[in-house]
Amino acid sequence: EIVLTQSPATLSLSPGESATLSCRASQSVSRHLAWYQHKPGQAPRLLIYDASNRATGIPVRFSGSGSGTDFTLTISSLEPEDFAVYYCQQRDDRGTFGPGTKVDVK
Amino acid sequence: EVHLAESGGGLVQPGRSLRLSCMTSGFTFGDYNVAWVRQAPGKGLEWVGFIRATRYGATPESAASLEDRFTVSRDDSKAIGYLDMNRLKTEDTGVYFCVKEREGAGEKWGQGTLVTVSS
Numbered sequence: 001e002i003v004l005t006q007s008p009a010t011l012s013l014s015p016g017e018s019a020t021l022s023c024r025a026s027q028s029v030s031r032h033l034a035w036y037q038h039k040p041g042q043a044p045r046l047l048i049y050d051a052s053n054r055a056t057g058i059p060v061r062f063s064g065s066g067s068g069t070d071f072t073l074t075i076s077s078l079e080p081e082d083f084a085v086y087y088c089q090q091r092d093d094r095g096t097f098g099p100g101t102k103v104d105v106k
Numbered sequence: 107e108v109h110l111a112e113s114g115g116g117l118v119q120p121g122r123s124l125r126l127s128c129m130t131s132g133f134t135f136g137d138y139n140v141a142w143v144r145q146a147p148g149k150g151l152e153w154v155g156f157i158r159a160t161r162y163g164a165t166p167e168s169a170a171s172l173e174d175r176f177t178v179s180r181d182d183s184k185a186i187g188y189l190d191m192n193r194l195k196t197e198d199t200g201v202y203f204c205v206k207e208r209e210g211a212g213e214k215w216g217q218g219t220l221v222t223v224s225s
Contacts, residue, residue, distance in 0.1 A: 001169075049209050089211070089212070094155075
């Protein structure tokens with residue numbers, strides 16, 4: 001099973017700052033990696049698919065990069081609604097999620 | 107508008123079985139993979155399994171740790187996806203989401219249904 005690790009576990013930032021979230025896979029997943037935003041009581045929201053493609057309706061401040069085993073989600077300037085938990089997911093071999101990074105208000 | 111709605115959750119005793127349904131609308135159901143993801147209380151997301159679109163054979167796959175108990179299926183004539191869960195354990199407790207996939211990613215999610223496994 002492909003294991004995903006995310007770092008940091010928690011990121012404390014202020015609105016307007018940029019956020020850099022990391023996701024590392026235990027073996028190559030090519031570019032078959034997605035990023036989701038999840039808020040309590042809501043369904044997760046797809047942000048990025050295939051490592052760097054923004055999903056429909058996602059603001060340009062969200063960007064993804066990487067391939068193989070190392071991936072990054074960048075939020076260029078945090079808006080109040082961006083404080084949430086972010087998960088990466090691979091679908092190269094079945095599917096797995098990372099443990100998540102919580103972005104909270106500093 | 108694309109819509110997915112899970113049903114079938116509830117309280118079930120350990121060792122029993124449960125079938126979850128995912129009713130969909132707003133898209134050509136047979137053209138898309140349908141996946142299931144769960145979230146245990148206070149935990150992160152866990153991929154449960156998926157079933158390929160009909161043109162790819164409608165073949166299912168489950169997480170390795172669950173494949174002996176959980177099976178994903180679909181009925182394209184009704185635009186419904188299913189998750190059959192057998193020999194349930196207390197650790198299967200959580201919210202179960204069904205997901206419409208596109209390009210291998212969860213493009214649209216239902217709101218989830220709560221499954222509680224307890225005696």
